Amino acid sequence: MSAAANRTTGPDHLWSVDEHLEDILATVRPLEPIELQLLDAQGCVLVDDVMVPVSLPPFDNSSMDGYAVRVADVAGASEEFPAVLTVIGDVAAGSADLLRVGPGQAARIMTGAPLPPGAETVVPVEWTDGGLGGGPVSGMRARSLSPEGASGEVRVHRPAEARAHVRAKGSDVRAGDRALEAGTVLGPPQIGLLAAIGRGTVRVRPRPRVVVVSTGSELVQPDEDLGGGQIYDSNSFALTAAARDAGAIAYRVGAVADNAETLRSTIEDQLVRADLMVTSGGVSVGAYDVVKEALSSIGDEDGAGGGVEFRKLAMQPGKPQGFGSIGPDHTPLLALPGNPVSSYVSFELFVRPVIRTLMGLKDVHRPRARAVLEADKALPSPAGRRQFLRGTYRDGTVTPVGGAASHLVAALAQADALIVVPEEETSLEPGTEVEVVLLG
Amino acid sequence: MSAAANRTTGPDHLWSVDEHLEDILATVRPLEPIELQLLDAQGCVLVDDVMVPVSLPPFDNSSMDGYAVRVADVAGASEEFPAVLTVIGDVAAGSADLLRVGPGQAARIMTGAPLPPGAETVVPVEWTDGGLGGGPVSGMRARSLSPEGASGEVRVHRPAEARAHVRAKGSDVRAGDRALEAGTVLGPPQIGLLAAIGRGTVRVRPRPRVVVVSTGSELVQPDEDLGGGQIYDSNSFALTAAARDAGAIAYRVGAVADNAETLRSTIEDQLVRADLMVTSGGVSVGAYDVVKEALSSIGDEDGAGGGVEFRKLAMQPGKPQGFGSIGPDHTPLLALPGNPVSSYVSFELFVRPVIRTLMGLKDVHRPRARAVLEADKALPSPAGRRQFLRGTYRDGTVTPVGGAASHLVAALAQADALIVVPEEETSLEPGTEVEVVLLG
Structure with missing residues (x-):
């Protein structure tokens, strides 16, 4: 009613x-809500809770560019006494058919690539000779230019604990978790999360x-x-x-x-x-x-x-x-x-x-603040009417711009706040604390 | 360089x-700046100062619906002893050919209509009998239904000073004034002002x-x-x-x-x-x-x-x-x-x-604030690297969400701030004051 x-x-x-x-x-x-493509839903309000259909990450994967190895094979390794392992191939991000890493073996692995079976940990490439037989390297050569990096031997200079540099399956979100709550406003990170869990469209209020x-x-x-x-x-x-x-x-x-x-x-x-x-x-x-x-x-x-x-x-x-x-x-x-x-x-x-x-937003009003009125003289205001004067707001003070007349568009264009003069007020003294609507 | x-x-x-x-x-x-239609320029930055080509208002006009009269004709008028004037016609907003108001005459005038020659002031319709011969009225009848309102007699119940309820030509802005300064960001009131001074397009950075x-x-x-x-x-x-x-x-x-x-x-x-x-x-x-x-x-x-x-x-x-x-x-x-x-x-x-x-904006960065860290335990941070943790900011405090790992998109979608951990810091104790980047 x-x-x-x-x-x-x-x-x-x-x-x-x-x-x-x-x-x-x-x-x-x-x-009424409608189903929109993710980027069309930017700034809109989610109607339903969104649940996670598949855990993120969907599989254990490497957080570094390096070598997937067994822990025992690199125990005690140092630059002086490196562990020398046979490189059995590359595991790139997106690889589906994975090599099995056996004792004495290493698979060269890229950030985001699945941890191959048999491997227990990842040593970053900076902890190895990169297969070049010298001291520690700062990175790998591009596969397209140096395909030999996926074979030969690698010297590992430091040990690694089990599952070091490994992001566990489900460590971000688990299948069945709530990804986003109904009522969420979809900004860039929320749109990113929806894409990450495989949602190409989403139900929002348009x-x-x-x-x-x-x-x-x-x-x-x-x-x-x-x-x-x-x-x-x-x-x-x-x-x-x-x-x-x-x-x-x-x-x-x-x-x-x-x-x-x-x-x-x-x-x-x-x-x-x-x-x-x-x-x-x-x-x-x-x-x-x-x-x-x-x-x-x-x-x-x-x-x-x-x-x-x-x-x-x-x-x-x-x-x-x-x-x-x-x-x-x-x-x-x-x-x-x-x-x-x-x-x-x-x-x-x-x-x-x-x-x-x-739009279904909870927060429907402009923000308001309290401010001290800065003015040369008292501002008259009609009795019994709530007046909204134009002003500029800075650090807790507000200064009127232009007069009260409703045709003053030039002054309006200089204002960033409305000064609220209550109904009962007929004169507002400089220094009075007033409510302001921030137009920001 | x-x-x-x-x-x-x-x-x-x-x-x-x-x-x-x-x-x-x-x-x-x-x-490089381009000329854009006003509404295409919303949110863009003005490249040049914009000057006012024609004063606003372009002519003296009425701020009320009422009657345009001569001051002497309504001097001393009261409800008991009203001034009785002959209504010579209507002056509507947009009228070009104006009636001349002589002694003993009134032109019915609408808000925004030009003050006709001979008239010196405007009495609001609420100060008159609206031509009906009774007490004060609260408004006019629609012209299309009651054309007789533009003729006959009107009784005025109150006197008016010279130029009362008249908006003077140029009282908003004058020709040659600067309407907007180069560098202004064009929001709704600025777009309104540009339209008001007759600018259909504007030069901005796209x-x-x-x-x-x-x-x-x-x-x-x-x-x-x-x-x-x-x-x-x-x-x-x-x-x-x-x-x-x-x-x-x-x-x-x-x-x-x-x-x-x-x-x-x-x-x-x-x-x-x-x-x-x-x-x-x-x-x-x-x-x-x-x-x-x-x-x-x-x-x-x-x-x-x-x-x-x-x-x-x-x-x-x-x-x-x-x-x-x-x-x-x-x-x-x-x-x-x-x-x-x-x-x-x-x-x-x-x-x-x-x-x-x-875009040519002056303010290119996200706002920052100081906040007190709310956390259960100290947060480790790598020496020599500036760390940006995700957090939620409320009233001067910030609470981390999720861990430091860079694959945690679910936690990112809950955050509204980045917690800045300086390079030299290796552990951030709860209660420490930190800098935060507000993600808005």
């Missing part, structure tokens, strides 16, 4: 930031596909000419980039003019590739607020969670917000306000957690 | 971790294309059957994922058998799409170490920086390493050791900084 169902709401209810977020997150469910639509008849695409009363569309770019940054596959539709029919058909068109729809603009109290107008007709009012509700939040910037679901699949939709700073701040607070919830 | 040129080196020189890294970074240069090749005749693709002596290829997956994680566009070639001719032709083939080549395996002292064998022929020994040099590092894991450049374009190549933990640790220490240097 959504949080909204537990309280009296209506068009005049002023929602707190927390109520709105709680209502959204109570509605959104992680996406990255959500997010469609971003900005609205406004005043919007012009960058690189075109501005006419009177026009500005460039920036929200569709910033929000698409932010959706990707949160982990989504994001599609930028660009700007739609303030015409309800056009917007409705655009959204209906796009639904087929959307796990989440995000709009900007058209949600306030004006006579041309087209998102409000258009979405009342798309919402499936009969279905569970159907319909989009437009709200006022006790928040600055970001007072007008819409949230609900649309279309036959009840695709979640967040309708953000159109001012660039409002839409970006709303994205960070509300859309990012939705994307990360759809 | 490379660091290597300043010291006596040779096949037996044991390189420190820092010397090897310094030598690599002294050689690698940021990629993401490097990294080709990952693993080598070893023992390697089998995941999901295939393992034969005797075989293991699954995991390095090509982990390194490809790690290269992407560092910011690269990464191509996984997969495993090549230990045959110098095959490896050579594979690398020559792949060079066309590589800004950086990374191999794993075949760099040690064995008779089948094919990377060493193959790359001596590809290196352009005559060109500056040509040729690949194979080295021993005072490091565990990761002792054998190769570095140099290959092919006609002197493409940098790092040849990593083949043990999975060795190759991953080597990637984090050496390849990640190369990728980030190619």
Whole structure:
């Protein structure tokens, strides 16, 4: 049941930031899992525990380039009194048909190659004459250039204990162990482990596909000419980039003019590739607020969670917000306000957690920290509204950049944190400890 | 001049971790910049300062839905004694041909719409009767449903100062200002700002294309059957994922058998799409170490920086390493050791900084922290080698996971930090403060 169902709401209810977020997150469910190729699953969340089908390593193998020998044959060996052994051939990594090492014999062995039957230990090549009849060598000659290294005699200069330089079968993981736990986020080492146990595909929650639509008849695409009363569309770019940054596959539709029919058909068109729809603009109290107008007709009012509700939040910037679901699949939709700073701040607070919830991540929010406010003078803040100012955070202090107005995109581009001013605060003194949202 | 040129080196020189890294970074240069579409430039580094061609906002505009009026006409207005004005029409966002607001007149205006000539201030719709003749309203009716709202009379209940709720032209940025500084990393707000000033493309250093090749005749693709002596290829997956994680566009070639001719032709083939080549395996002292064998022929020994040099590092894991450049374009190549933990640790220490240097980033290394070692017993470490153990970091403490052996991929997948044990240390007591590399 959504949080909204537990309280009296209506068009005049002023929602707190927390109520709105709680209502959204109570509605959104992680996406259904799918089987993906390993590298397509990078950054995704594992749905099931993954068990180990075959022990790693699958067989005893050498951790060094050297000679596989019997322990007794090299007991007491020294450079002055070396053990002289007959080299019966090479055991390379990947060898399947293995030589048997008998008394007085040695098999030349490479790192990762199986310990051949009869051999009990490995002496590194640096402890031998490498078959050259001189002092200790620093390595082997390439097989392709010096095939004779796989035969003849080798002088071993040091003894070795049983199973020295041998990696035992199962010493990494054993068949039946749990390799990775459900809920694990797949980074490079986890992908490496899955490959190592032979998994070419893995069942994860996919990255959500997010469609971003900005609205406004005043919007012009960058690189075109501005006419009177026009500005460039920036929200569709910033929000698409932010959706990707949160982990989504994001599609930028660009700007739609303030015409309800056009917007409705655009959204209906796009639904087929959307796990989440995000709009900007058209949600306030004006006579041309087209998102409000258009979405009342798309919402499936009969279905569970159907319909989009437009709200006022006790928040600055970001007072007008819409949230609900649309279309036959009840695709979640967040309708953000159109001012660039409002839409970006709303994205960070509300859309990012939705994307990360759809991915099945546990950690859906930006990290927060406490910081001391550095400012020349007190910062005014509207009573009863939670304010999110832009700032730069360094070593436990935060400095505001730009003012509170929601059109200041240049200052936003210099910020790396949001300064949270509580609802009851009307003036924030320099030196006050504040909460900050780290945008990093 | 490379660091290597300043010291006596040779096949037996044991390189420190820092010397090897310094030598690599002294050689690698940021990629040449290219012009990219905004959203293709996400995460990339700006090459030039970007200046503002047109002030933002480009014109005075309303920050509220309301009425554009003259100050004198609403002076002293109250709910009891409202100012009654004639509504001459709508000014929507994007309007080019503007009404002139005369004495006793009001233009209904939407957020973002240009302040029309004659108007001096904006009263929000909530301060009026919205033209309905009653008390204060909470918003406008949609134009498409109630076109009469753009005419008739409006009662204004509160006075407004000059230029109230007006965003002045240039109050965000002014033409000629610097919007973004060279070296800025383009995240969502920076992309939003570039769009806002009309930039559809931007000049940045591109993401490097990294080709990952693993080598070893023992390697089998995941999901295939393992034969005797075989293991699954995991390095090509982990390194490809790690290269992407560092910011690269990464191509996984997969495993090549230990045959110098095959490896050579594979690398020559792949060079066309590589800004950086990374191999794993075949760099040690064995008779089948094919990377060493193959790359001596590809290196352009005559060109500056040509040729690949194979080295021993005072490091565990990761002792054998190769570095140099290959092919006609002197493409940098790092040849990593083949043990999975060795190759991953080597990637984090050496390849990640190369990728980030190619991108032009200033911050090329993983962050480091100090942590207190939590362990049951002292950890042995080889004298004269810098050891990188795997650990989990929490709130200033680090706990080792798994042992020091370089085949322990299961433990690596549980780790989120590398514990750095200095060269001179042979035993690390519990409670010691250590340096850790945070793997994020």
